[in-house]
Amino acid sequence: MKAYLIKNGTLITMDPKRRVLPGGAILVEGQRIKKVLNREEADSFSSAKPGAEIIDARGKLVLPGFVNAHGHAAMTLFRSYADDLPLMEWLEKRIWPLEESLEPEDVYWGTLLSILEMLKSGTTTFADMYFFMDEVARAVEESGIRGVLCRGMVGTGDNPGKRLKESEEFCRQWHGQGDGRITTTLGPHAPYTCPPAFLEEVLGLQKKLDVPLQIHLAETEWENSYCRETYSMSPVELVDSLNLFSAPTLAAHCVHVSPGDIEILAAQKVRVAHNPGSNLKLASGIAPLPRMLEAGVVVGLGTDGASSNNNLDMLEEIRLAALIHKGVSKDSRAVPASTALELATCGGAAAVFLEDTGSLEEGKLADLVIFKYQGVPHLTPNHNPVADIVYAAGPRDVDLVMVNGAVLLAKEQFSRLDEERILFETKKRTAALLSRAAGKAKA
Amino acid sequence: MKAYLIKNGTLITMDPKRRVLPGGAILVEGQRIKKVLNREEADSFSSAKPGAEIIDARGKLVLPGFVNAHGHAAMTLFRSYADDLPLMEWLEKRIWPLEESLEPEDVYWGTLLSILEMLKSGTTTFADMYFFMDEVARAVEESGIRGVLCRGMVGTGDNPGKRLKESEEFCRQWHGQGDGRITTTLGPHAPYTCPPAFLEEVLGLQKKLDVPLQIHLAETEWENSYCRETYSMSPVELVDSLNLFSAPTLAAHCVHVSPGDIEILAAQKVRVAHNPGSNLKLASGIAPLPRMLEAGVVVGLGTDGASSNNNLDMLEEIRLAALIHKGVSKDSRAVPASTALELATCGGAAAVFLEDTGSLEEGKLADLVIFKYQGVPHLTPNHNPVADIVYAAGPRDVDLVMVNGAVLLAKEQFSRLDEERILFETKKRTAALLSRAAGKAKA
Numbered sequence: 001m002k003a004y005l006i007k008n009g010t011l012i013t014m015d016p017k018r019r020v021l022p023g024g025a026i027l028v029e030g031q032r033i034k035k036v037l038n039r040e041e042a043d044s045f046s047s048a049k050p051g052a053e054i055i056d057a058r059g060k061l062v063l064p065g066f067v068n069a070h071g072h073a074a075m076t077l078f079r080s081y082a083d084d085l086p087l088m089e090w091l092e093k094r095i096w097p098l099e100e101s102l103e104p105e106d107v108y109w110g111t112l113l114s115i116l117e118m119l120k121s122g123t124t125t126f127a128d129m130y131f132f133m134d135e136v137a138r139a140v141e142e143s144g145i146r147g148v149l150c151r152g153m154v155g156t157g158d159n160p161g162k163r164l165k166e167s168e169e170f171c172r173q174w175h176g177q178g179d180g181r182i183t184t185t186l187g188p189h190a191p192y193t194c195p196p197a198f199l200e201e202v203l204g205l206q207k208k209l210d211v212p213l214q215i216h217l218a219e220t221e222w223e224n225s226y227c228r229e230t231y232s233m234s235p236v237e238l239v240d241s242l243n244l245f246s247a248p249t250l251a252a253h254c255v256h257v258s259p260g261d262i263e264i265l266a267a268q269k270v271r272v273a274h275n276p277g278s279n280l281k282l283a284s285g286i287a288p289l290p291r292m293l294e295a296g297v298v299v300g301l302g303t304d305g306a307s308s309n310n311n312l313d314m315l316e317e318i319r320l321a322a323l324i325h326k327g328v329s330k331d332s333r334a335v336p337a338s339t340a341l342e343l344a345t346c347g348g349a350a351a352v353f354l355e356d357t358g359s360l361e362e363g364k365l366a367d368l369v370i371f372k373y374q375g376v377p378h379l380t381p382n383h384n385p386v387a388d389i390v391y392a393a394g395p396r397d398v399d400l401v402m403v404n405g406a407v408l409l410a411k412e413q414f415s416r417l418d419e420e421r422i423l424f425e426t427k428k429r430t431a432a433l434l435s436r437a438a439g440k441a442k443a
Numbered sequence: 444m445k446a447y448l449i450k451n452g453t454l455i456t457m458d459p460k461r462r463v464l465p466g467g468a469i470l471v472e473g474q475r476i477k478k479v480l481n482r483e484e485a486d487s488f489s490s491a492k493p494g495a496e497i498i499d500a501r502g503k504l505v506l507p508g509f510v511n512a513h514g515h516a517a518m519t520l521f522r523s524y525a526d527d528l529p530l531m532e533w534l535e536k537r538i539w540p541l542e543e544s545l546e547p548e549d550v551y552w553g554t555l556l557s558i559l560e561m562l563k564s565g566t567t568t569f570a571d572m573y574f575f576m577d578e579v580a581r582a583v584e585e586s587g588i589r590g591v592l593c594r595g596m597v598g599t600g601d602n603p604g605k606r607l608k609e610s611e612e613f614c615r616q617w618h619g620q621g622d623g624r625i626t627t628t629l630g631p632h633a634p635y636t637c638p639p640a641f642l643e644e645v646l647g648l649q650k651k652l653d654v655p656l657q658i659h660l661a662e663t664e665w666e667n668s669y670c671r672e673t674y675s676m677s678p679v680e681l682v683d684s685l686n687l688f689s690a691p692t693l694a695a696h697c698v699h700v701s702p703g704d705i706e707i708l709a710a711q712k713v714r715v716a717h718n719p720g721s722n723l724k725l726a727s728g729i730a731p732l733p734r735m736l737e738a739g740v741v742v743g744l745g746t747d748g749a750s751s752n753n754n755l756d757m758l759e760e761i762r763l764a765a766l767i768h769k770g771v772s773k774d775s776r777a778v779p780a781s782t783a784l785e786l787a788t789c790g791g792a793a794a795v796f797l798e799d800t801g802s803l804e805e806g807k808l809a810d811l812v813i814f815k816y817q818g819v820p821h822l823t824p825n826h827n828p829v830a831d832i833v834y835a836a837g838p839r840d841v842d843l844v845m846v847n848g849a850v851l852l853a854k855e856q857f858s859r860l861d862e863e864r865i866l867f868e869t870k871k872r873t874a875a876l877l878s879r880a881a882g883k884a885k886a
Contacts, residue, residue, distance in 0.1 A: 079822075085775060
């Protein structure tokens with residue numbers, strides 16, 4: 001069994017019992033964290049642990065890897081393709097025509113492109129809702145990252161039953177694959193694209209498969225108006241009335257939630273993926289994060305797809321979460337640095353149903369990131385590692401990324417991915433996709 | 444005279460007449476841009492320009508360097524020293540006690556630290572208001588960056604006349620130094636720290652020296668209340684009533700400005716430094732940027748000091764400016780990418796009284812940045828260079844920085860600064876500063 005001893009670093013464990021351990025050490029055996037040691041424990045721990053490869057983290061910070069709790073990975077192909085447009089114009093005129101022309105291989109390469117970017121910025125787990133999900137799962141399996149995957153299901157149009165069937169097959173085929181790195185959920189897209197009868201079918205399938213749900217919820221004012229007009233309920237109330245929250249549920253966005261909605265989310269233990277960058281860029285609004293946290297809602301952070309962000313950098317979402325709620329609420333104590341970091345680590349892990357990750361604790365899965373810290377101008381003079389990570393660090397500071405006990409990125413080199421080939425294929429496929437879409441538009 | 448020919452890159456000129464030039468070239472002679480060539484012009488331009496050093500920018504983007512229009516550079520020493528506190532508690536209990544213990548050499552090294560960070564993230568000009576300004580000017584002179592500097596003056600307490608005298612001496616000694624890279628202004632701190640009689644003295648000195656002004660203005664609700672209660676005017680109205688805007692003025696923040704205030708700013712040609720990160724972090728609020736731009740106010744972007752940000756990365760401010768106003772105004776077309784980039788380049792240059800910089804145009808000073816672009820995962824598939832810079836690029840993409848025709852940073856190496864020494868000195872001096880401050884607190 002492969003073992004690593006990570007030594008001499010400052011551990012930001014996100015374990016509430018022992019938050020920051022300067023000069024600590026971590027022993028990884030196989031897929032898991034075997035020991036987390038403070039400085040004294042590390043000093044007396046035999047450095048001659050036979051067979052353990054030493055990783056010297058002197059002058060560096062060791063953190064749990066970030067969890068990207070909501071996104072559509074392959075949409076990296078559409079990064080900066082269409083920006084600064086109203087949501088429906090952006091979707092209907094620019095994004096959907098491209099998505100209609102997507103081929104399975106596009107999704108495979110687009111997902112690999114997203115994984116390059118996510119690993120380089122310290123993300124070790126991502127939640128994903130898209131289509132051609134076999135391709136996404138294949139990319140996760142090959143790359144070594146952890147993925148919480150679902151086929152996004154729209155309940156209208158031709159044959160929604162086919163999407164349920166695909167989802168069931170996807171869950172049966174992929175759940176637990178990749179040494180357990182792949183977990184699966186059902187993915188009803190949103191209350192405005194899935195009528196109640198369809199959501200009830202989804203719930204039936206959920207009971208049969210015993211998997212969680214991912215859904216978009218209360219993203220825009222338009223969605224709230226639509227639900228009120230059609231069902232005389234808010235989106236949260238509607239989904240609750242259908243008993244969907246009896247399943248473990250991850251609800252993305254929750255921008256437009258009333259105090260009553262927040263009570264429901266908390267009482268039903270619904271997890272929320274807060275996507276500050278995407279919500280700002282699409283002008284959806286600003287979710288009441290402080291109020292959700294106060295109510296005890298489990299919240300993670302997500303980037304959403306790269307076409308509405310336009311990047312997959314979790315440090316940026318952490319910073320946005322820490323900054324915007326202070327400005328909007330006029331309270332400089334809102335979402336302090338440590339809370340923002342929780343959202344991206346232990347909070348995100350709980351949000352995506354993986355309580356076995358998200359902190360550096362003995363027995364947990366070894367998903368971690370080492371950041372450069374000492375000797376970095378924009379982090380000097382190193383007064384406070386948590387504040388420095390939240391308010392000043394960037395992807396350039398990522399030194400090493402480990403998922404499931406395997407080193408996937410070190411010294412800017414990927415161990416399992418061919419970066420050049422992925423860049424080549426994604427550019428080639430994007431060009432072909434654009435010309436297919438242009439051809440369709442003419443026809 | 445040293446000359447460079449930058450070839451094969453995509454030029455994002457910020458020249459409204461010819462915005463983006465793929466495959467363009469720039470000839471730099473001495474301190475200035477001699478030629479800006481599109482692809483055809485570049486192809487027919489003799490590559491055998493005798494003596495010009497070739498910089499191959501193939502697959503890269505060439506932009507004007509960023510202008511950081513407001514800050515307190517040496518406050519990098521306080522980065523992450525105190526966060527998530529109410530403004531007055533943060534200032535009175537944490538920051539001011541440290542500032543009282545600052546020595547001139549601290550400001551010198553702290554400013555050099557800030558210059559390392561600014562150059563690494565593509566900033567070529569910064570505006571600065573602090574004290575021990577000779578040290579700041581010395582750091583600017585030695586480093587090769589461009590600085591628009593003023594001694595921050597408080598008009599209360601002991602001997603405010605001394606600060607006027609220091610300011611005058613500073614302007615006389617330093618204006619135009621460093622081959623013209625140093626320009627000076629007067630720096631009355633704010634309406635709430637400078638009573639009207641003092642502001643009138645400042646204006647008198649301004650007329651004598653013919654230099655512009657930098658001032659903090661309408662940063663917080665508290666400041667507005669204070670001015671209303673004390674003078675029955677808003678901060679903008681108060682300063683206007685004293686005729687201060689008859690001098691070219693750069694007003695930092697302008698968070699709490701009414702439509703009437705905005706009319707005054709536009710009519711009086713007051714430049715505004717918008718500091719979205721600092722305003723959010725200190726919970727000051729969100730400036731009405733779209734309304735100021737609509738009214739024709741000249742706006743630049745600033746980071747403010749690293750203790751309220753906590754970094755000096757202009758790409759982050761560009762992104763915040765492009766994102767938050769969309770979310771707050773619920774208009775996805777607010778502050779489009781190209782506008783956000785203008786704020787940090789040509790807008791910032793106009794804001795800091797340096798219209799001779801801020802775009803890639805023939806005859807302007809050669810302040811520019813080359814960004815990596817092709818082959819960068821988080822910028823792939825390169826659909827739109829402006830959107831990619833604004834929404835996805837980071838300091839890690841900076842490949843080369845030129846100021847005043849001199850290459851200051853290339854391949855992560857500084858040509859004029861000793862990075863290791865600066866890191867060593869700033870850490871050493873910060874430790875000494877903390878122990879001096881602790882000693883004073885005990886005494």
